[in-house]
Amino acid sequence: MLDKRPNPDALLKQITTEDSQKKIGKLKVFFGYAAGVGKTFAMLDAAHTAKKEGIDVVAGYIEPHTRPETLALLEGLEMLKPLNVVHKGITLKEFNLDDAIKRNPELILVDELAHTNAEDCRHRKRYQDIEELLKAGINVYTTVNVQHLESLNDIVASITGVIVRERIPDSVFDRADQVELVDIEPDDLIERLNKGKIYKEKQAKKALDHFFTRENLGALREIAMRRTADRLNKVVEKNKTCAHSGEYFIAEHILICLSSSPSNAKVIRTAARMADAFHGSFTALFVETPNRQELSRENKIRLQENLKLAEQLGARIATVYGDDVPYQIAEYAKVSGISKIIIGRSNNKKSWFNRKASFVERLTSLAPNIDIYIIPDSRAPYLVKQVKRLKVYRLSVVELVKSLSVLGVATCIGLWFAHIGFSEENIITIYILGALMTAMITRGRIYSILSSFASLLVFNFFFIEPKFTLYSYDAGYAVTFAVMFIAGFITSNLAIRVKEQARQSALKAYRTEILLETSQKLQRARNKEEIYSEVAHQINKLLSRMIILYPGNGDVLGPPTVFANPINNNEADYYTNTDERAVAQWVYKNNKHAGATTNTLPGAKCLYLAIRNQNMVFCVVGIVMEKDKTLGAFEKNLLIAMLGECALALEKDYITETKNQVEMEAQREQLRSNLLRAISHDLRTPLTSISGNAGILLSNSDVLDEMKKQQLYGDIYEDSMWLINLVENLLSITRIDNGTLNLKIHPELIDEVIQEALAHITRRSSEHCITVDVQGDLLMAKMDSRLVIQVIINIVNNAVKYTKVGSHIHIMAKPLGDKVLVEIGDDGEGISDKDKEKLFDMFFTVDKNSGDGRRGLGLGLSLCKSIVHAHGGTIYVKDNKPKGTLFGFTLQAEEVNVDE
Structure with missing residues (x-):
């Protein structure tokens, strides 16, 4: 039978997604096509139904109404106090966001989704308040009309003649968990208006004459129904895509060009609707021209507003540089796979002085294979008048010197040409070349103009009869002078344009290089602090x-x-x-x-x-x-x-850190498992021996002779000491593993520490010959004596355990620079090189049988290594000469004051 268990990663991702969704509140929108259709009434009625089901419901903000049916539904609902905001001497009542979050109900009612808050509120728009409520896990009921959707603003304005100022991004509407269309027949709505159930009599009469006509209401109702159906289609397509990932793809790619034109907002909204209709992607292209900095403040503000509008409607923003806007748009469209371009109609007409091809004509010729849609502009065409502010140029002495130098060189060359008999036409080219050089080496168009004009005067002064005057006998020279000035001016302008394009290209290359450099530096960053530092500097x-x-x-x-x-x-x-x-x-x-x-x-x-x-x-x-x-x-x-890029780097660091923690936890779990397994296996022998010997003594004490009793007592003692040493090692390992090992460093005499350790080694040491050699009468080292004693005990007990009876164990201590070296050697069989590599690993034991049959847990030498390293020393093992094993470790030496 095949194992059909779910993928752990997919299951974890699903659980994480469900947890995150649980933390985010649900949004239900009551959607209508005009004021008075009953959105607030339906919302309050639904709130009462929810309250009857035991849901904690609070009315956060309900727009003040004079409608008795609506006001009656407020009874029985808890209402939050509004936030009083003073604006220009008028007290405004706004939704109190902080009190709502503090109250934290299950469901809150917030009327008028598209409302614009007062300036002192946290957010400018109420839909942003609602987004924060949803983020806090609070479910929200709200209301909105069709004319408040951003993408439909132009259509509604063309139908009703009213431009709605309070609007919401379509994404807020589309992301709602539920949308309930509150519908009523237009005739019934007009009847309610006539009865004064929506507005007062004077206001109702004005509304009937303007907004609330039967034709307007019918059109708005149709738009509202279609918009609700479009949203439903999006939900269905999204569910299909999630269920059958990879079977759906987007073929349409729609492009618009961002500009500071007042009609650009209409183009953006139309493109957004088309992208939704075709289920395509949407790109807003901004062509940055050299004269962008010369835009008026009003145009710059409008450009930023159009940019924000495109982002709100889901456009991807792209930027290119160049002074030929149609060419840049066409080239970007070709390389980006654009299928449709949406532009506004050119709002200018040709004049006798403006006969060049229009924007639309050029774009059509440059991109003949791309569908181009032209959005009409209701304003009458007008002749474009470019009115530029007078600029006060501050001439630079350095730039003037450069210009005069070029002019001087050109004049010298011209005089030389005249001396060797070259014609005036050849000399004119020298001055045109000089104007071009001036444009290339100076900054600012004014120097090119001055150079062209000065070249004309100098040429007339030095080379036209009568020479050394500004007059000329031949009237035809006027044409020559004009051509010379125009040629110099045009060539210098071309040079300036090339310089500007080169500057823009260099700037774009520099910025792109910064992005690439950021990616490389973030990849090399080793931790979060380096990632933070690198991205901030970039x-x-x-x-x-x-x-x-x-x-x-x-x-x-x-x-x-x-x-x-x-x-x-x-x-x-x-x-x-x-x-x-x-x-x-x-x-x-x-x-x-x-x-x-x-x-x-x-x-x-x-x-x-x-x-x-x-x-x-x-x-x-x-x-x-x-x-x-x-x-x-x-x-x-x-x-x-x-x-x-920074988020990816931080996420990678976070995953690595989490992975390390998981691995560390797994290692600890493995350590616990090994420890329990080792204890259950290796404690069995001494415990069995102790219980067995104790049982013999208890049941047969009368028949046993004294020698046998002493032997049993000795065995019990040996096994007990083995267990005590084991427990001591376990406790020390635990303290080191938890980071709770506190060293108490003091200067200690090496000889006294060794003698104290020998007093606590196994009793079987009497069967071996142990010698001590400490070089120097007052050899001292800095140490925690109780821990170093344990190191010596573990190493000596190992030597006793793994060598034959009668073998020699030698303990030597000597100064070694600023260190003290302690070595413990034996003349046993030795340890293989393969075992030496793992000898200090936890739970590793040499594959040899000791005399008593106990294998040991493999903790002693691992503990020795940890203790020595905690003292800042080193520990090693090597072969003893001529045979056996030699353990050595170092400690920090302590200077001895003989006088003291």
């Missing part, structure tokens, strides 16, 4: 910002370590105060990002990121964020990759 190298690392220490974070070059203690204290540590602790506890540039505790001075795997957080990294400055898309991608 992040500091990548971002050039102060890095603060909080290592995990059980349920709390350890003290922070600041990494900066140089480190300013005052500044470090500023970024590691109590408030900042509290944010880091929250990240450690909740396994989520928080702090500056996020929606959770945004008032912090640092951005806090967790270095984590799926089940645990290893540490928290704080990155000091300057005001109004955020991480670039490429920098953030690299940072996430570095943190992932």
Whole structure:
């Protein structure tokens, strides 16, 4: 019969997953298509049903309603007191997250999932409060309408004409454990509105004229039903994928280009919906152009908002560099297997001065085999006007000297060409080359412009008749001058563009090299401390910002370590105060990002990121964020990759440490098993002998002569002493194994220690010739005398046990530099080289039969080795000359003051 036991690793993984799921609360969403459909009513009714079943239910926050049916359902439910927040002189009532976690009910009701909290609350959005409740193991009932889903915002706005400001990521809705669609006919909803059951009379009349029209409600109802069905399909597909891993694959890969355009958010939402519909992957590409730094603050903020929106909707962020955006998009799409590109319609029209191909036309020609979807923009096309702020250039003396030097060299070459009879056209090329060289060796476009203009003047001054004036007789030279200036200006611009592209490529290569270097350094790190240090230094190298690392220490974070070059203690204290540590602790506890540039505790001075795997957080990294400055898309991608590498290294270290602990525990278990097995086997002989001899003495004491009695008494004594020595060895081994062996080091005379040991050796030693030779009258060593005595006793007893009667045992002690050497030799049969290698291992015994038939546990010499090493000495065994075995060990010598 085949053994069909489950795989232990798979079983352990399943148990771990079940345990982690038990700790996370369940979320149920009551979903509607408009206000007044009865979401809160249905939620409260379900709460009463749960309470009747014995579940601990608390109403955390219920939106104030004037609807009597809803208010009636609040009776009988425990309600938390709201959190009063004063904002601009107005007291706002918010959900009290801390009280809810402290109360820790089984089920809590939190109305209005998409609500935006007041500024002083921990999170900006209520759905983040609910995520923290779920993390704490509390089940949550909540409500939300279809217009609050992020990906549907544009569709709802096009239907109703209303842009909803309070929105939630679709992932929050899709991750819900249950979604209950609360539905009502649009006519019934309008009737309820007319009866004043939803809004007051004046507000209801306004709503009927705008949002609550029959057409709008019908369309929203259809969207809500479809969205609920889409979520159900996702759950089914996910279950299929889990049940049949490897049988499903994703073929569609959708790409959008991130920009600061106001319409880019609509493109992102459309692409997210298409990715869901096609069950494909979703990538948001950011093309970083040389003029990115020239964007206005408004455009930079909008770009960051679009980036966050793409991340919320599940996009993978990618970054490339270049000034030709369509070309970069097409090349990335070709190498990344993109099947569809989603872009917004170009919101500009051609003019007589702008006849080049549009963005869409170029992208279509560059990527003819990729489906391109153009999302319309409701705004009227307009002529793009580039209005640039005047920049005040501060000319550098060094750059001016470089420019003038190039101009001087070009003039000298030009004069030489004129002297040998070259034409003016050849001299013009020298000045164009000079303008190009100026662009290559200087920084800033202003020097190229000045060089081109100065080249024109110098050429006119030195080479055009009349010479040494700025006039010219021939009117055609005006065209020559214009062509010369334009040629110089264009070539210098091209050189500047090449330099910028080279700089961007070098920067990207440098950042990528940092990532690769991080991976290599983390692989070489030997422990957690080195891993922490390496990743912090690499992040500091990548971002050039102060890095603060909080290592995990059980349920709390350890003290922070600041990494900066140089480190300013005052500044470090500023970024590691109590408030900042509290944010880091929250990240450690909740396994989520928080702090500056996020929606959770945004008032912090640092951005806090967790270095984590799926089940645990290893540490928290704080990155000091300057005001109004955020991480670039490429920098953030690299940072996430570095943190992932660090998490893998820490997980590997954790697994190794756990494995070592398991192996150590297994070794200890093996030790216990061997010990019990050895004791049960080797104690049988002396115990049987003792009990047998004692029984003879008790039952036959009258018939035994005195000599026989003495022999039996001697045997009992010998066996008892053997047991006493065994127990002493076991106790010493236990103390050493548990780390409880406390050495009491004192200077001791070697001769006295040896004599004390000989007084406690086995009685059979009288059958052997034992001699002692201590060189020096006052030879002293630092030792714990009781332990060293035990070492000598064990070695001498072994010599007595494994040598024949009448053999010689010699004990010698002598100084050896700053050590004292003690050697114990015998003239027995000796020990083989194979046995010498394992002689000091625990439970190893030489395969010889001793005189009394007792094999021994193999603990004595192992204990000797541990004791000698604890004293900082060494122990060895070798062959004695001419025959036998010689044991030796060293101790730290002690200087003797003869005067004292």
